[in-house]
Amino acid sequence: MSAYADHIATVQTRFDAALAATGHEAVFIYAGQPRNAFLDDNAGPFRVNPLFKYWIPVTGSPQSALYYQPGQRPVVFLHQPRDYWHATPEVPAGEWQQHVELVIVDHVEKIQGWLGERLERAVFLGEYFAEPVASWSVAAHNPDALINHLHFHRAVKTEWEIENLRQANRLAAKAHLAAREAFYAGASELEIHHAYLAAINYRESQLPYNSIVALNENGAVLHYDSYQTEAPVESRSFLIDAGAIYNGYCADITRTYTREKDGMFAELIAAMDVAQQQLIKEIKPGVNYLDYHVSQHLKIATILSDFGFVNGTPESIYEQGYSSAFFPHGIGHYIGLQVHDVGGFLANEQGDIIPRNKRHPFLRLLRDVEAGQVFTIEPGLYVIDQLLEPYAGNADFNWDRIAQLRPYGGVRIEDSVVVGLDGNIENLSRDAFASLE
Numbered sequence: 001m002s003a004y005a006d007h008i009a010t011v012q013t014r015f016d017a018a019l020a021a022t023g024h025e026a027v028f029i030y031a032g033q034p035r036n037a038f039l040d041d042n043a044g045p046f047r048v049n050p051l052f053k054y055w056i057p058v059t060g061s062p063q064s065a066l067y068y069q070p071g072q073r074p075v076v077f078l079h080q081p082r083d084y085w086h087a088t089p090e091v092p093a094g095e096w097q098q099h100v101e102l103v104i105v106d107h108v109e110k111i112q113g114w115l116g117e118r119l120e121r122a123v124f125l126g127e128y129f130a131e132p133v134a135s136w137s138v139a140a141h142n143p144d145a146l147i148n149h150l151h152f153h154r155a156v157k158t159e160w161e162i163e164n165l166r167q168a169n170r171l172a173a174k175a176h177l178a179a180r181e182a183f184y185a186g187a188s189e190l191e192i193h194h195a196y197l198a199a200i201n202y203r204e205s206q207l208p209y210n211s212i213v214a215l216n217e218n219g220a221v222l223h224y225d226s227y228q229t230e231a232p233v234e235s236r237s238f239l240i241d242a243g244a245i246y247n248g249y250c251a252d253i254t255r256t257y258t259r260e261k262d263g264m265f266a267e268l269i270a271a272m273d274v275a276q277q278q279l280i281k282e283i284k285p286g287v288n289y290l291d292y293h294v295s296q297h298l299k300i301a302t303i304l305s306d307f308g309f310v311n312g313t314p315e316s317i318y319e320q321g322y323s324s325a326f327f328p329h330g331i332g333h334y335i336g337l338q339v340h341d342v343g344g345f346l347a348n349e350q351g352d353i354i355p356r357n358k359r360h361p362f363l364r365l366l367r368d369v370e371a372g373q374v375f376t377i378e379p380g381l382y383v384i385d386q387l388l389e390p391y392a393g394n395a396d397f398n399w400d401r402i403a404q405l406r407p408y409g410g411v412r413i414e415d416s417v418v419v420g421l422d423g424n425i426e427n428l429s430r431d432a433f434a435s436l437e
Contacts, residue, residue: 004095007160008074011055016070018149019123021349024140026069028119029055030126030133031079033062045205049126050337051150053248056096057164061089063108066100067115067122076100077111108132148351151342155334156372161249162418165336165374165428168251169416171244173432175199179213180257183238188231189213196242208250208339211242219256219409220382222329237265237408243339250339253429254378254414265408268307268381275299276379276413279331284423289344289365289375290357293331296379297323303381309405311396322396325387330363332376335416340364341374371421374428382410 001009015027031052034043048059055066056076063079080088091104105111109132112119123146124138157165178199182192193213197204210225216232218224219239241254256272258265279296301317304310310322317323334341344365345354354366365375383406391397415429 002095003158003160003163005099007158008055008096008099010158012068012070012074014150014153015068017153018146018349019070021149022143022145024123024143024146026067026118026122027146028115028122028124028138029066029068030124030128031058031062031064031066032127033130035129048248050248050342051125054154054337056100057094057247058092058096059245059248061092065111067118069118069122074100075103077103077105077114079108080104080106082106112136145351148346149349152346152349152351153343154336154341155343155346155367156370157336157374157418158372161336162374162426164247164249165251165416165418166432168244168246168249169253169428169432170435171200171246172242172251172253173429173436175202175242175244176240176253176255176433177436179240179242180238180255183215183235183257184259186231186235188227188229189215189218190227190229191231192238192240193227196240200244202244206245208243208245208252212240212254213242214239214409217407217409219411220384220406221409222380222382235259239409239412241412241414248337250335250337251429251432252335252339252376252414252416253432254412256411256413258408264307264404265411268303268405269411269413271303271306272300272379272381272411272413275303276377276415279379280377280415280417280425280427283369283377283417283419283425285369285371285419288368289331290360290363292369292377293360293363294318296331296377297327300327300379300381308398308401311398320396322391324360325384325391326381327379328362328382328384328387329378329380330360330365332378332414333364334373334375336374343367369419371419371423373419374416376414376416378412378414380410380412382412383408384410 029052032049034046036043046062053059061078065077067075078091120137121139124141128134175196179192179196182195212224214224215238216236219237238257243251256269260266297318298314301314301323304317310317334344347354357363415427418426
């Protein structure tokens, strides 16, 4: 059996179980359609429903749909409009066509006619803000119980999904290397962004998220995406958080560089790299992800102490909350069909929610680690004045030393890792770079 055949069999099994557990007969998964801007007739870039691309690797066919009833072959309705205003989406070739009944429709209304009463008994999964689907009679729209059941199990990836994630990371790594070279050549943030896109022949709308391309102090803005058009007089540091998509699956990689071959910031990048790799070596099934977040905090606290930013032992720096002023975000998140993949707060398939941790409210994943999960590990250390203000005058903080770091913004390093069946860890991002360098 091929990897994709095994994948779609797993997806069917998961949908069978979710439908049975929630008392529903069938699902109708709408791919979605672009939304027009307010008071305008121009739409933003189309983003396909992740539950649609969970079944088939088709991401650019809006107003398409998939109907599935347990025990029957999935039916895929690909929308091929007769339209001389726009290019008609091509029917993507691939093995997926061998596992579904493919129906080409030139009007969405024909889907309703094809399914008839079966549509009324099906659960609608997806956005239904626009006609004609907004008025269709269905059994329910996006019931929480069904979606939670699906999302809980989506955390464990099939081998086909993992291979797509490998390919996405290879694309992203190739683009990262081009961006790095543009930085060393003295390019502006916008020019670096263009180099990233050109390296993999992407349009900006094809990226999984707005890339973070930050020079110097801008590296301290966690989601910086302003892209200055002029290069700074002195280009000291470069933080890039950018990804790619392959068959609908996402890569999310962060690297930090400095023009200086040695010195404080170069040493800080190296220390963060070591701390991140040490944490990845600790990962094994059965441990709660929060424990790794705390472990990384202690490693960052060690760096804060070793570099003279904060006085104290790693334990005291963490216990007093000092490390959170420099490392405010979570250590990572699930990744797959979505960059911040779903299910990180689900305690079980019934949909019980794990409450956010009060000490670390921005952590997106609180489940135990299991074989087959894919998540990111992304420690960071930044000079963010808003977070440091509450500690003004605190003698534990070496403000002169912190001021030396401020012009560099900060450092973040992010990889995506796969937890193997025997507990071994596959680093998708590092392997991708190794295949290119």
